[in-house]
Amino acid sequence: MSSNPYHIADLINKHLTGTLTVQEEEVLEQWIAANEENRAAFEAIQSDTQARIDMDFFARLDMEQAWEKIARRPEKETGTGHALRRLGIAVAAVVFLAVVGGWWYGTTPKTDAPEVATANVTGNDVMPGSQQAVLKLSDGRTIDLAAGANAVKERDGTTITTATGELTYVNRQQPDETASMELLYNELRVPKAGMYNLTLSDGTSVWLNAMSELRFPTRFGNTDRKVFLKGEAYFEVAPDASRPFKVEANGTVVEVLGTHFNINSYNAVTTTVVEGSVKVIHAEKSELLKPGQQARVTGDIVVEPADMRKAIAWKNGDFYFRSDGIVDIMQQLARWYDLSVVYVGDVPYHKGYNGNISRDVNLSEVLDILGFATRATFKIEERKVTVQF
Amino acid sequence: MKEVYLFSADKLFRKYYARLCHFAWQLLGDEVMAEDIVQDAFAAFLERRHMVADKDAAIKSYLYTSIRNACHNVGRDAKIEERYFRLNPQVMEEESTVINKMIRSEVMNEVYMVITAMPKGCQRIFRLGYLEGWSNAKIAEKLQVSINTVKTQKQRGLKLLKGRIGPELLGAVLLCFIKFGVA
Numbered sequence: 120m121s122s123n124p125y126h127i128a129d130l131i132n133k134h135l136t137g138t139l140t141v142q143e144e145e146v147l148e149q150w151i152a153a154n155e156e157n158r159a160a161f162e163a164i165q166s167d168t169q170a171r172i173d174m175d176f177f178a179r180l181d182m183e184q185a186w187e188k189i190a191r192r193p194e195k196e197t198g199t200g201h202a203l204r205r206l207g208i209a210v211a212a213v214v215f216l217a218v219v220g221g222w223w224y225g226t227t228p229k230t231d232a233p234e235v236a237t238a239n240v241t242g243n244d245v246m247p248g249s250q251q252a253v254l255k256l257s258d259g260r261t262i263d264l265a266a267g268a269n270a271v272k273e274r275d276g277t278t279i280t281t282a283t284g285e286l287t288y289v290n291r292q293q294p295d296e297t298a299s300m301e302l303l304y305n306e307l308r309v310p311k312a313g314m315y316n317l318t319l320s321d322g323t324s325v326w327l328n329a330m331s332e333l334r335f336p337t338r339f340g341n342t343d344r345k346v347f348l349k350g351e352a353y354f355e356v357a358p359d360a361s362r363p364f365k366v367e368a369n370g371t372v373v374e375v376l377g378t379h380f381n382i383n384s385y386n387a388v389t390t391t392v393v394e395g396s397v398k399v400i401h402a403e404k405s406e407l408l409k410p411g412q413q414a415r416v417t418g419d420i421v422v423e424p425a426d427m428r429k430a431i432a433w434k435n436g437d438f439y440f441r442s443d444g445i446v447d448i449m450q451q452l453a454r455w456y457d458l459s460v461v462y463v464g465d466v467p468y469h470k471g472y473n474g475n476i477s478r479d480v481n482l483s484e485v486l487d488i489l490g491f492a493t494r495a496t497f498k499i500e501e502r503k504v505t506v507q508f
Numbered sequence: 509m510k511e512v513y514l515f516s517a518d519k520l521f522r523k524y525y526a527r528l529c530h531f532a533w534q535l536l537g538d539e540v541m542a543e544d545i546v547q548d549a550f551a552a553f554l555e556r557r558h559m560v561a562d563k564d565a566a567i568k569s570y571l572y573t574s575i576r577n578a579c580h581n582v583g584r585d586a587k588i589e590e591r592y593f594r595l596n597p598q599v600m601e602e603e604s605t606v607i608n609k610m611i612r613s614e615v616m617n618e619v620y621m622v623i624t625a626m627p628k629g630c631q632r633i634f635r636l637g638y639l640e641g642w643s644n645a646k647i648a649e650k651l652q653v654s655i656n657t658v659k660t661q662k663q664r665g666l667k668l669l670k671g672r673i674g675p676e677l678l679g680a681v682l683l684c685f686i687k688f689g690v691a
């Protein structure tokens with residue numbers, strides 16, 4: 120695995136000052152021994168003549184003058200910048216693609232697009248995911264929602280209606296009529312390359328991301344509203360002070376009264392609050408989250424500032440990468456385009472990439488841009504993607 | 509929507525400009541072009557700053573990467589193509605070579621920062637004495653001061669370094685000064 124260059128630079132500085140700890144020295148020595156190039160670079164840093172040339176270079180820079188030049192530039196330069204700047208922008212590591220347009224055009228047929236061959240991508244193209252899910256009723260029957268089902272009635276009188284990509288639960292009975300009735304649970308399963316929106320009987324909206332499952336009662340009881348999540352979902356919880364809403368995901372419980380938040384439990388359970396506040400409970404510990412905060416459960420509950428746009432980009436139909444490593448990015452693509460991923464070459468695991476692009480586009484388009492940012496090339500065979508560095 | 513950031517643009521610029529220029533200079537071998545590229549990249553960064561995580565490491569990586577890419581593009585420019593190829597025999601430089609250049613820029617920047625943290629008078633004598641390898645007599649003549657002043661200033665510089673910079677960097681500076689002096 121490649122090492123973080125900033126960390127190595129730091130270790131070399133410490134080496135120069137003789138302040139390396141034994142462990143650090145080991146890391147540095149491993150890095151030096153990894154290949155001839157590293158050894159040569161390490162030795163060159165300690166060369167007197169070269170270092171003097173470097174110091175002179177720094178001394179010649181006029182930072183104030185340079186800053187004035189930048190500060191004086193007009194805010195936005197479009198078309199007037201010289202070729203270098205335009206090129207720099209075009210191929211900048213961070214490729215920003217704001218794809219404006221409709222986010223969802225109904226159920227996309229799952230046939231794969233024809234062969235592609237761009238600068239960075241070869242093989243058969245893959246269409247984006249679509250609104251598909253399977254609903255499991257309380258009696259065990261399953262309904263494929265992609266096929267376009269009609270209204271269904273549950274045994275407790277709840278009406279379930281489907282529209283394109285949406286599922287709505289309505290129960291018009293009065294709470295006192297249903298108080299003694301047992302809760303009937305349904306399960307909504309969203310496969311790879313899928314996404315689905317669900318409105319629960321209390322009016323709460325839930326968006327389920329690909330490879331996610333929600334288990335919920337067709338109507339809620341009188342004490343609380345509890346659902347069970349696997350994968351990722353965004354909740355807009357209908358306010359109801361008398362019945363807290365609870366989401367259980369992989370041993371963590373998130374408790375709210377009425378608020379908007381995202382839970383990602385693909386890996387460590389991460390809760391991000393958009394509006395209102397939520398309480399995250401795990402193994403007898405709990406933390407209260409405010410808007411703009413997120414909590415990651417990794418044994419402990421770690422509360423940190425959240426990148427809101429990042430947390431809910433998927434719900435708004437975008438991929439949104441911020442300092443994400445190639446493996447993270449490919450995992451997200453794999454869930455949405457239903458892929459398996461193979462890596463070849465010297466994979467820069469430590470590197471982070473930024474960018475956003477609509478989830479509406481074909482795979483080749485996303486990979487082509489990713490190729491510009493990462494300098495990787497991609498080969499698509501059926502649903503297998505080979506990432507070549 | 510107005511975004512609020514942890515670091516002001518000019519602070520970031522002052523923090524990163526020198527090391528980024530050094531990095532571009534290593535890749536291109538041309539000082540003027542290196543500075544141009546860094547200024548362009550920094551201006552482009554400010555325009556789309558809202559897309560970069562407001563973290564030191566993210567910003568630094570963004571800047572280094574966009575400069576690396578811009579330098580590669582310069583390599584495609586016919587005018588300096590020849591020079592670029594000579595410096596970078598493989599057109600697409602191996603990633604690890606680029607990363608090692610980045611490491612060098614980071615280390616050398618740190619060393620230079622220590623030198624600039626010294627007061628001007630000391631700095632000058634230090635530079636001449638250790639960096640340029642001048643004798644005390646030569647420095648005294650050049651700066652029109654007594655040899656004793658040179659000696660005192662050197663010692664004062666050492667003391668100040670010890671007091672101000674902290675042990676972890678002090679060694680680096682002295683080591684570098686002494687090594688340069690010997691060269």
